[in-house]
Amino acid sequence: MRVGVLTGGGDCPGLNAVIRAVVRKGVKDHGFEFLGFRDGWRGPLEGLTMPLGIEQCRGILPRGGTILGSSRTNPFAVEGGVERIRENLAAAGVDALVAIGGEDTLGVATKLADLGVAVVGVPKTIDNDLSGTDFTFGFDTAVNIATEAIDRLHTTAESHHRVLVVEVMGRHAGWIALHAGIAGGASAVLIPEAPFDIDAVCAHVETRFRSEYAPIIVVSEGAVPADGTGMTLVSGEKDAFGHVRLGGIGDRLAHEIEQRTGTEARAVVLGHVQRGGTPTAFDRWLATRFGLQAIDAVAEGDFGVMVALRGTDIVRVPLIEGTGELKLVSPKEYAEAQVFFG
DSSP states (O other): EEEEEESSSSTTHHHHHHHHHHHHHHHHHHOOOEEEEEEEEEHHHHOEEEEOGEEEEGGGOOSSSSSOOOOOOOGGGSHHHHHHHHHHHTTTTOOOEEEEEEEEHHHHHHHHHHTTTTTTEEEOTTTOBBTTTOOBBTHHHHHHHHHHHHHHHHHHHHHHOEEEEEEOOOOOOOOOHHHHHHHHSSEEEEETTTTTHHHHHHHHHHHHTTTHHHHHHHHTTTTOHHHTTOOOEEEEEOOOTTTEOOOOOHHHHHHHHHHHHOOOOOEOOOOGGGTTTTTHHHHHHHHHHHHHHHHHHTTTOSEEEEEEETTTTTEEOOOOOOOOOOOOOOOHHHHHHTOOOO
C-alpha cells in the first residue's frame, strides 16, 4: 500500500513527530510506502509531492514546524478541486491519506471521506478546540511558552508599576489564555467564550495595585467586550475557509485601561512565537502516539476516522466528531480562574 501524508493549517510543534511515527511504523510493521504531499491540501490538489521515508524522518522529532510545509488551501473552494485530488492521488498511486490538521484541514478530510476517499485524520491545533479529543498536540507547548512569558513580564511590570496586557492565540476558544493565565498568576483572564466588562477589568487592575502588585491581564485574540463591538481585526480579508485575521485586542485593552485608570499600560502580543520551536515532551509523546495509531487505522482499512486522546488511551472516533463543533471553555472551568481575578 502507498500512503500519502499531509499537514494543513497553521503549523505547530509536534507535526514532525506525527510524520515520523506514521512513517516509522508504517514501513517497519506494515511494509507501506509513503509519499509526502506539500503544503496541506494544495499538495494533492496540484500534485506537489516529495519523497517520504525513514531517511527523511531522521532527526525531526524535536523540530518544530513541518517538513511537509503547510497552507490554508480549501479544495472545496476551487472549481473541480475534488476531481483534481482524486486524479492526482490515482496518478501518484496513493491508496490512502493521513491528514494532520485542525478544524479546517479535517473538515476537508471529513467531506472527502464522505465522497469515498480513504483518509484517516490526526487532530492538530494549538488552540485545543477540537471536540472528540481531550488534548491536541501543540497546545502544551503554546501554554508553556505563554506561561514563561507571563513569568518574565511580572518582574518588569512590578519594576515600573505598570499594567501589562498579554495577548495570546485563541480565535473562538480561550484554552491557551485560561491555562497560561492560571499557571502564570494573571490578575484577569479574558476569553472569547465570556464577553468582558471593561469596567470590571479596570476594577481588577486597581485592586491589584492596592495590594502592591502590578497587574498582568491575559487575553485571547478572539476575546470581545460585552458592549457588543465585536472582535478586533487586523484585516477584514478572509482566507479560503472564511476566517478573518484577528489581532489588536491587547493594544485596544491597554489603551482603555490607561485612559480609565490613569495608570501606564502596555500590550505584549506573543503571536507566532507560540507556534514555533521545539515541542514539549508531552506534545512529542502525544503526537507520536497519534501517529502510531493513525497508521494502524490505515492498515486495518478503518477510514473516515480521527485518532483522539481519551484519558490516557488513544481511540478512534468518526471524523465528524472532531470537526462537528468546537470544544469551548465551559462557565464552570472559567469560574475556577475567576477566583484569582483582582
